[in-house]
Structure formats: C-alpha cells, structure tokens
Amino acid sequence: MSTFTAPKGIPEYFPPESAAFLAVRDTLSDAARRAGYGYIELPLFEDTVLYARGVGESTDVVSKEMYTFADRGGRSVTLRPEGTAGVIRSVIENGLDRGQLPVKLHYGGAFFRYERPQAGRYRQLQQVGVEAIGVDDPALDAEVIAIADEGYRRLGLTGFRIELTSLGDSTCRPAYRAKLQEFLRGLPLDEATRQRAELNPLRVLDDKRPEVRELVADAPLMVDHLSAESKEHYEQVKEHLRALGVAFAENPMMVRGLDYYTKTTFEFVHDGLGAQSGIGGGGRYDGLMAELGGQEFSGVGFGLGVDRTLLACEAEGLTVGDRTRCDVYCVPLGEAAKARLVAAAGGLRRAGVRVDLAYGGKGLKGAMKAADRSGARYALVLGERDLESGAAQLKELTTGEQRSVPLDSLVEVVTEAVAR
Structure with missing residues (x-):
C-alpha cells in the first residue's frame, strides 16, 4: 500500500472514468x-489583493475559503478561487480592452477553495468560464447564458433549469x-x-x-426596486x-x-x-474593471463546474466520453515482429490512428485479452510465419472477422479500415 494519499477534498480522474x-x-x-x-x-496564483478587491472582502470566498500564503519573496499570493478577477487583470495589463470590443475570452482549469469536502464541493474544483468585456448589451448577456445552456444540452443533460x-x-x-438592512434589523438574527447584514445584507438572503x-x-426584493435602466435591461435579456x-x-431571491x-x-x-445543486452560474459586473484599475467597462460571464x-x-445515467484507449492494438509474437510493429505503430499514429502495442513479451492469449481491455476495434497480429509470408493478420474484435494485410501497405490498409 502506498505511503501517500491525495490531499483531502481533491478529486482525481484516471482511466477509464477520466x-x-x-x-x-x-x-x-x-x-x-x-x-x-x-x-x-x-x-494559478495571483496577488492576494486582486481577489480581495475583485471578489469582495465580505464574501465567504475571501474571508474563509482562499488558499493564501507568503512566497519566498515575502509577497502575499493566493491560489485562484475564481476566474473573472484574473481575466480582468490580464485584459487591463495586456491592453486587450484597447482593441475590438467586446473582448470575448474563455478559460478553464483548477480553482481552489478551502471548504468542507462533500460530494460536488471540492477544495480543488474544475471550471470552464467565459467573459465578454467592454459592451453593456442585453443581447450579450443572453448569448453568455445560451452558450452554457448549449454546452449542457450537447452533453445530453435535460434535468437542469436556469x-x-x-x-x-x-x-x-x-x-x-x-x-x-432596515428589514433585517427587525429580525431576531444571531450575532454573526x-x-x-450590516456588511453585505444580500448575503443574508443567500x-x-x-x-x-x-x-x-418576506424581505424586500431587488427586482421590485430596479432603476428604469436596469429594469429595461432585464426585460430585454428575457x-x-x-x-x-x-x-x-425567475428567482428574485x-x-x-x-x-x-x-x-x-x-x-x-x-x-x-x-x-x-448548482452546476454553474454567472452574471454581469459593471464596476469590476474600474475597481481593478481599468476603464469603466462592463462585462458579463459565467463559471461552470466541470466536477458538478x-x-x-x-x-441522469448519461454515458459521455470515449473510454476506448485506441483503435488498433498491435500484437507482436517475437522480437523481429515487434520491431516491425513498433515502426508500423508510428506510421499509423502519424496517420491519425490511435494505436497501442503489447509490450513486455506477452503471449498471444495474454495480448489478445489486453486488446479487448483496451477497447480497440482491431487487433493487428504479426508472428514469425507472418513475417515470412509478408502479411500481418488484422482481426476485428467485435465480429471476429480476420484478414491478411500485406506488410508493404500495412499503414494504408489499416488506416482505411479504421476510417470505415
């Protein structure tokens, strides 16, 4: 048994589930x-102040969940807890906002929050995100929402709602x-x-x-107190x-x-x-870019949880992803056959075919079991007799059908068979 284990609250993905x-x-x-x-x-990490100012010091993310530490130069840095603040910083720093607007970017990868681990809530979480910066247009808000909706539906998901x-x-x-705040002051709330409620009353509604x-x-709702401009923007988004x-x-709470x-x-x-139950979300942010030292540009974006x-x-019982490791599994019987199939495997890979090979001198029975486990469609078998005859044996594993393939046209014939 290994002496080491993965850090608590961090999921791992490995074949075939990966x-x-x-x-x-x-x-x-x-x-x-x-x-x-x-x-x-x-x-993966930024200046801590970027997240404190960009995300908000009153949020649980900043006050409780960030992985913050001093680097060897004594600077306070934080593993990224979300993506928007980093994108805005990059847009400002690299002058992307001085070109065509909106600036439309997507990103993905690991984000880090110190939370109590449970199903769907991890300390290293994987997200895909988009940001569209520089144009305050309700149609752009709708586009961002529609992109996420389309992504979920292309996976086959139907049991979600926006x-x-x-x-x-x-x-x-x-x-x-x-x-x-006036409403909340009249409630018997605990001290925390x-x-x-005094620092950020919206957090209490959450x-x-x-x-x-x-x-x-019965708290007053923001949608009932929108400015004329905000109300018109909201109606156009819908x-x-x-x-x-x-x-x-609509969920006004x-x-x-x-x-x-x-x-x-x-x-x-x-x-x-x-x-x-949340698998993704986002929204528009009007003041964030200016808060981080940039122009008075609005933006809109989302973060979608890959893990969730x-x-x-x-x-929903959906099967997504191709769990097969290869299209063709090469089975060499003998060293001379191995040398020939190693070269053939390289040629097939260059032709775009996924190929694996039975390494370690496996016998025919063990190699064919490995071929089945790989999920390959074909096994390409080459032994001493095949070398003498100048033809390998190509076996379709689902049907058991087998045919001879000339060695001098091996790559072309196998590539064509896989493409069919």
Missing part, C-alpha cells in the same frame, strides 16, 4: 469557441440596500448573521439555513433568451456568492445533486 471528465470539459469549452470566444490561460434575476445597478442598489430562510421570506429558445425561471455582480444574474441548477456537471451526467 474520459467522461474530458468530455464534459471539452464540450462546455467547445460551446464557447463556436461563439467566437478566444482562449486565455490564467496564472434561474434568473437582476441585481440592479449603482443607481438603485444603495436605496435597496438601506431598505433591506446580524454583522453580515443563507441556506431553514430558520433564516423562513425569517427573510426577450433575447426567449428568441434563442432558452427556457428560464437568488444571490450569487461574489460581490461584483450587477444587473443580470443567473444560475444553472440540477436537482439530482441534492444540496449542492459530471455528477449531473451520472445522476
């Missing part, structure tokens, strides 16, 4: 690529905040929740405890979603876990996951 993980990640990313979003690779609301803008949020949810059931054929349900959201806010929810989406696929 094929489903890759399929989920790539399908969600592909939906963004088809909408014209270019790829950005972000640093919850939608508006969190207003700087012209209506202050008055609503004061009204909500009361402090949260409290998952049943007793708190009951207390705030119109565009209907035109795109994207179904949604919804609050995202990050402080930078304004106007359009949304979450993808899958009830097959129990308490951790994979769990949603499992909950």
